[in-house]
Amino acid sequence: MRADAQRNRDRIVEVARTFFRAKGFDAVSMDEVAKGAEVGPGTLYRHFPTKESLYDAVLEAWAGKVNAAVDRALSLDASARERLLTWLTDYAAMLTEHKGAAARITAALGDPGSPFAAKCTTYVNANQRLIDGLDSALRPGVEAMQISRLVGGMAAVADNSELPAESVASMLAVVADGLLAP
Amino acid sequence: MRADAQRNRDRIVEVARTFFRAKGFDAVSMDEVAKGAEVGPGTLYRHFPTKESLYDAVLEAWAGKVNAAVDRALSLDASARERLLTWLTDYAAMLTEHKGAAARITAALGDPGSPFAAKCTTYVNANQRLIDGLDSALRPGVEAMQISRLVGGMAAVADNSELPAESVASMLAVVADGLLAP
DNA sequence: TGCAAAACGGAGAGTGTCTCCGTATAGTTC
DNA sequence: GAACTATACGGAGACACTCTCCGTTTTGCA
Structure with a gap:
């Protein structure tokens, strides 16, 4: 994996963990996570094809x-x-x-x-x-x-x-x- | 309640019951119920302000x-x-x-x-x-x-x-x- | 039959997940 | 260090869903 991709992945998971903890799974949107991690939705979805797979990484x-x-x-x-x-x-x-x-x-x-x-x-x-x-x-x-x-x-x-x-x-x-x- | 309203309400509940039984709550959309009952979404939502209230009527x-x-x-x-x-x-x-x-x-x-x-x-x-x-x-x-x-x-x-x-x-x-x- | 109140229903606002594809960048090779 | 290629980026937007607004139609009554 390229260095920038790894950085983005790590940041996404970290941001998602914070959001999920604070608000619960349903109340967090993928757009929100993308914005929080300062990446586009496309990037987010390349790393985690579904919202549940992102949650899996967080857990x-x-x-x-x-x-x-x-x-x-x-x-x-x-x-x-x-x-x-x-x-x-x-x-x-x-x-x-x-x-x-x-x-x-x-x-x-x-x-x-x-x-x-x-x-x-x-x-x-x-x-x-x-x-x-x-x-x-x-x-x-x-x-x-x-x-x-x-x-x-x-x-x-x-x-x-x-x-x-x-x-x-x-x-x-x-x-x-x-x-x-x- | 006007006769047409009562008719529509009854038909909506009946159609919704069939759909919910067949597919479960989440897999049924309100549009689907409206189309099935041959009413517009507006009519459906006047009778049942939320999807859950419709389910309540079905139950x-x-x-x-x-x-x-x-x-x-x-x-x-x-x-x-x-x-x-x-x-x-x-x-x-x-x-x-x-x-x-x-x-x-x-x-x-x-x-x-x-x-x-x-x-x-x-x-x-x-x-x-x-x-x-x-x-x-x-x-x-x-x-x-x-x-x-x-x-x-x-x-x-x-x-x-x-x-x-x-x-x-x-x-x-x-x-x-x-x-x-x- | 005429009329007011009630009900209708479609266009569309708002929000969500997820995709396509042109653009930018990292890492390699000369 | 410059050129090149594979990889990653990210935004516009497709699609689905819940729910609303409001002009139009229908009903029941006088």
Whole structure:
């Protein structure tokens, strides 16, 4: 990639991250991002063919954080329920940073053609590691994709309605108890 | 209302219902509905100032069905878990009829200014009746709004990803067990 | 039949995503 | 360092969508 192209790409992603964080995915227009990064729309669209692919680039660090959160929860010296709740709470907390991310990633689960397919894979894998780590504490037959959908769905609701932390916590407690062996 | 206005309104709602069912909320344009109902865009927008208000009219029968489903579930001669699962399953099943409805209604929960505010109220009230009906079988402190969000969130995921019935059932089982007293 | 109020409907404003293509520039070769 | 070519730039604009304004038509009533 040419040096000027790299510079522009970096600036676009940086500007887009700022805008998306401040206003959420829907409220940011591509023109706005282009103007903010001081490039033309053509340049923007050559680097990122769709708005979602731009969002995917912005969320690059997100996948890493998901993995770190699972590791942290599993490494706690606590009950299975507590470790599970820690992970669920951490995941929900990641939403305050990127409004709309949970809904988009959850919607893309199981769609290999989505721009978020890579994010979905790391997310589902994280839940698989959670299942392996908590071992027999979970109800039998529970699958990583299932947890991903459950948690993603809750997270999307919490994000969308901008629920206070305690409302989110009580919903997550229900999900956690449902996931633990009866 | 003048007779021609009533005729047009009825035809608009009927056409819109067909289109929304076939393609989902987002994939239907207002122009399309106007053309289908053989009216101009101006007429369409006088009857329904926003696209969401049109959807609200289309979902008119939805609220009644929600209430009927709760009544049916509560009147069953079965365990609390079974009655709860019946209601959850029924609710999820209502989505095959109106793609996108669950997500929109769930997103509008707690927003009195939404065009779906009336639908939200009946939906939350239905869950309150469920709580009253199942009485002490549910975990203490559970609220109608909380159930509405949980079930709505799950339903939205199921709808969005067009999950097969057994996947939905296993997710709902998790939610149901989480809602029942530990 | 005549009339006022109500409803109609099309042109178009405003906003969004995304494309085409002529122009400018970076990086390489002599 | 000059010429050249592949690459990148960026703006005009195509297209789609929601929603509005306002001149025209229709309805229901006296």
